[in-house]
Amino acid sequence: MAILEINNVSKQFGGLTALDNVSFQVEEGEIRGLIGPNGAGKSTMFKNIAGFQVPTKGSISYQGQSIEGKKPHTIAEMGIVRTFQETTLFQELSVFENALVGTHIRARSNVFSAVLGLDRLQQEAASEKVMEVLEFMGLIERKDQLASELPLGSQRALALSIALVSEPKVMLMDEPFAGMNGEETSHMMDLTRKVRESGITVVLVEHDMKAVMGLCNYLTVLNFGQVLAHGTPEEVRNNDKVIEAYLGGAK
Amino acid sequence: MNSNGGFTVQRMIIGVVALAALLATPHFLSFHHQDLLIFLTINVLAVCSYRLVTLTGEWSLIHAVMMGVGAYTVALLVNHFDLAIWFTLPLAGTAAGLVAALLCFPLLRMTQFYFLIGSFAAGEAIRLTWVEFVGVFGGTSGLRGVEAPIVFGIDFLDPIPYFYFSLAVVMLCLFILYRIENSRVGLTLHAIHWKSALAESVGVDAWRYRALAFIVGSFFVGIAGGLKIHYLGSVTPNQFTVSFMVFILIWVIVGGYNKFYGPIIGVVVLTIFDESIRSFEVLRPAIYGAMLILSILFLPLGLESVPGKIKSWFGVGSPPPEPPLSDQ
Numbered sequence: 220m221a222i223l224e225i226n227n228v229s230k231q232f233g234g235l236t237a238l239d240n241v242s243f244q245v246e247e248g249e250i251r252g253l254i255g256p257n258g259a260g261k262s263t264m265f266k267n268i269a270g271f272q273v274p275t276k277g278s279i280s281y282q283g284q285s286i287e288g289k290k291p292h293t294i295a296e297m298g299i300v301r302t303f304q305e306t307t308l309f310q311e312l313s314v315f316e317n318a319l320v321g322t323h324i325r326a327r328s329n330v331f332s333a334v335l336g337l338d339r340l341q342q343e344a345a346s347e348k349v350m351e352v353l354e355f356m357g358l359i360e361r362k363d364q365l366a367s368e369l370p371l372g373s374q375r376a377l378a379l380s381i382a383l384v385s386e387p388k389v390m391l392m393d394e395p396f397a398g399m400n401g402e403e404t405s406h407m408m409d410l411t412r413k414v415r416e417s418g419i420t421v422v423l424v425e426h427d428m429k430a431v432m433g434l435c436n437y438l439t440v441l442n443f444g445q446v447l448a449h450g451t452p453e454e455v456r457n458n459d460k461v462i463e464a465y466l467g468g469a470k
Numbered sequence: 471m472n473s474n475g476g477f478t479v480q481r482m483i484i485g486v487v488a489l490a491a492l493l494a495t496p497h498f499l500s501f502h503h504q505d506l507l508i509f510l511t512i513n514v515l516a517v518c519s520y521r522l523v524t525l526t527g528e529w530s531l532i533h534a535v536m537m538g539v540g541a542y543t544v545a546l547l548v549n550h551f552d553l554a555i556w557f558t559l560p561l562a563g564t565a566a567g568l569v570a571a572l573l574c575f576p577l578l579r580m581t582q583f584y585f586l587i588g589s590f591a592a593g594e595a596i597r598l599t600w601v602e603f604v605g606v607f608g609g610t611s612g613l614r615g616v617e618a619p620i621v622f623g624i625d626f627l628d629p630i631p632y633f634y635f636s637l638a639v640v641m642l643c644l645f646i647l648y649r650i651e652n653s654r655v656g657l658t659l660h661a662i663h664w665k666s667a668l669a670e671s672v673g674v675d676a677w678r679y680r681a682l683a684f685i686v687g688s689f690f691v692g693i694a695g696g697l698k699i700h701y702l703g704s705v706t707p708n709q710f711t712v713s714f715m716v717f718i719l720i721w722v723i724v725g726g727y728n729k730f731y732g733p734i735i736g737v738v739v740l741t742i743f744d745e746s747i748r749s750f751e752v753l754r755p756a757i758y759g760a761m762l763i764l765s766i767l768f769l770p771l772g773l774e775s776v777p778g779k780i781k782s783w784f785g786v787g788s789p790p791p792e793p794p795l796s797d798q
Contacts, residue, residue: 269671295673303671309664312657320661324673326654330686333653334646342654385672 222247222420223268223299223389228277228287230263230444237263238274239444245389250411250421252435252452254428256464259441261424262304265391268422269301270294281389296324298388302395306374308381310367314358317366317377318349321384348384356380356410372403379410389420396427408434432456440464492637496630503745504629508636510741512697515640517721517733518647519690524727525651526680527663528585531715532573533691535593538710539566540692541699542600545613548700555619555626559639559696566692567685569596574681590712600707612706616699626700636697643690648730650686659683724765726772735773 221244230238238260245251253261266272268279270291279287286294309317326345328338353359356376361369366377375395382390395411396404408430415421425431431438432452440447440455442464448455455461496504520533540562547553547561573592580588600607607613618627626632650656661669662676670676699705725736747757769775 271667271670290675291667291670292673292675295671300673301671303668307665307668309661309668311664312660316657316660320657320669320674321672323658323669327658327673328654330650330655330682333655334649336649338654345654381668381672 221245222282223422224278224280225264225268226278226280228264228267228274228279230260230267230272231275236444238267240277241441241444241446242277243439243446243449245420245422246437247420248415248418249437250415250423250435252431252438253422253424253441254426254431254438254455255441255447258443260444261441262393263444264441265301265393265422265424268294269299269391295385295387299391300382300385300387300389301391302378302382302393304393304397306371306378308366308374308377311365313363313365314353314369314377315349315362318353318358318380318384319345321381322348324385352380352384355413356383371398372406375399375403375407376410379414383414383419387419389422390414392421392423392425394424394426396425396430399427404430493634496633501629504633506741506745508629508633508701509698510738511633511636511640512694513718513721513737513741514734515643515694515697516691516718517725517737518644518730519687519694520718520722521727521730521733522647522650522659522690523683523687524722525656525659525663526676526683528581528680528684529719530577530684531586531590531712532577532593532596533687533718534710534712534715535596536566536570536688537691537695537698537714538597538600538705538707539569539688540695541705541709542607542613542695543692544696544699545616545705546606548616549613555621555700558700559693562696563689563692566695567689570685570688571681574684578677578680578684593712593715597707597710607707610707612704612708614704616703616705618703619700629701632701636701639693639697643693647690651730655679655682720762724762724769724772726769726774728771729774732772732774739773 223245225241225243228238228241229236241260241264253264255261263272267274267287270286270289270293273288277287278285281294281297281299284297286297286299289297309320312320322345325348326338326341328341332338350359350362353362356379358373358376358380361373366374369377379392379395392411395407399407404427411421411423411434423431423435435452437450438452438455439449440458440461447464448458448461450458496507499507516533516537523530523533543562543565544558547558553561573589577585577588577592600612601610603609618625618632620626621635624631626635651659658669658674658679662674662679666676695710698709721737721740722733723736724740725734726732743761744754744758747754750757765773
């Protein structure tokens with residue numbers, strides 16, 4: 220059974236249709252690419268899955284449970300965590316603290332145990348988890364630096380770490396390669412593979428075709444809010460409709 | 471988030487000396503200044519509890535009125551039930567916390583500027599309730615005759631024992647506020663401030679945490695209001711107008727709201743400053759206003775940032791690291 224099922228989802232903003240009857244399934248353990256030209260509705264799709272927007276029509280189910288209309292924090296608790304476009308971090312907190320926020324679901328505390336220190340063991344476990352993930356992502360030497368002081372590649376790795384420490388089952392990555400140079404891109408690709416190997420299903424929105432083709436085992440192509448094609452990278456690359464959408468009909 | 475544990479012996483000595491100085495202070499002051507010292511101590515709790523509310527990035531204009539809720543609670547409890555101070559203070563906090571909890575539902579639907587205005591309107595509504603319901607709250611003349619408590623045979627009408635008592639209460643509250651800010655809960659509040667959507671994406675219920683900060687902050691300012699009324703003996707709606715709220719804002723901003731102790735420095739320095747220009751009479755508000763503008767212009771991070779600046783002028787310690795200019 221598919222871990223994530225999108226069934227006939229539409230999203231309208233006034234008269235504008237951002238998503239039009241979109242359906243696709245994501246299987247457990249895959250790296251799924253969601254591609255398409257600018258304005259195709261990829262990010263809108265992500266926002267609808269992660270609960271930041273509610274679909275106008277259609278249903279989204281995760282592990283057989285309907286999740287559309289649920290709040291972002293509830294969806295995160297169920298196991299779907301997203302990362303953001305650009306570098307969305309807690310810029311004024313240290314690398315370690317940034318990642319520590321990610322442990323919220325398992326290490327949250329209440330005022331009483333926080334004041335009395337009753338949550339110490341729990342917090343120590345959270346710190347250990349953070350150190351483990353920072354080690355895994357190659358950020359351990361920078362753990363006391365402010366997030367705003369990191370170079371771009373490390374900032375993206377940190378964004379990934381925040382998502383990763385929350386121990387999700389599905390990770391939605393929104394343009395993780397945007398603005399990266401070749402070296403940073405290949406490092407990020409390695410990290411993404413490692414994430415998948417640790418048992419997390421990855422769905423990624425990306426424009427960098429080299430990264431998409433190299434990473435994903437299956438692609439869904441959106442255009443003007445509709446699903447244009449599905450297939451393996453090889454199939455999509457040779458799909459006439461896709462070539463037309465990207466190159467504007469010049470064949 | 472944890473403070474470094476270095477120089478613990480040195481810190482302990484400084485702490486003991488500071489505490490001894492604090493305890494000795496009222497003995498060198500006039501009666502008028504002893505009063506002022508007690509109100510200053512209480513205002514420290516008001517600004518520190520306000521800081522907790524602002525940690526999520528939301529500034530409210532209802533904090534002064536929440537202090538009033540605590541004050542009225544104490545006045546009513548003492549006048550009608552003659553309760554001891556051990557009960558009235560926690561109940562004052564609880565009443566303010568409960569009012570805040572109810573107000574969360576309309577107010578926290580708003581953020582930023584709208585929240586500011588909404589909280590002001592809600593505060594005025596509460597304050598006007600005290601004015602209009604004369605039978606319960608005594609109208610504009612408020613409630614009087616809240617007799618000073620006598621605890622273990624010590625009459626709290628005397629400023630020195632009451633200063634010691636309020637100092638103890640305030641220090642306990644500050645300790646709790648400090649623990650909250652430096653705990654997991656505090657980290658989550660900071661996270662919501664800097665990037666609410668990112669915090670929510672990893673499972674933080676931002677609404678609940680904003681409510682928590684608002685309720686806990688109101689609880690502690692309710693206690694501050696209770697402390698004030700036990701000493702003053704009367705409460706009126708005019709003690710908690712928006713102009714007192716503006717003072718709270720000024721103390722927090724001038725002191726610096728990025729550090730826990732910033733607002734404390736703000737309220738202490740400005741209170742002493744205001745008192746020291748008392749002899750200028752008519753010029754006093756103008757001097758005070760000019761000081762504020764100057765400090766905000768030249769110290770946007772507050773008085774709290776002064777030691778760091780002096781250090782960097784004289785090259786003591788390492789300057790804060792420059793952010794990298796480019797990623798290459």
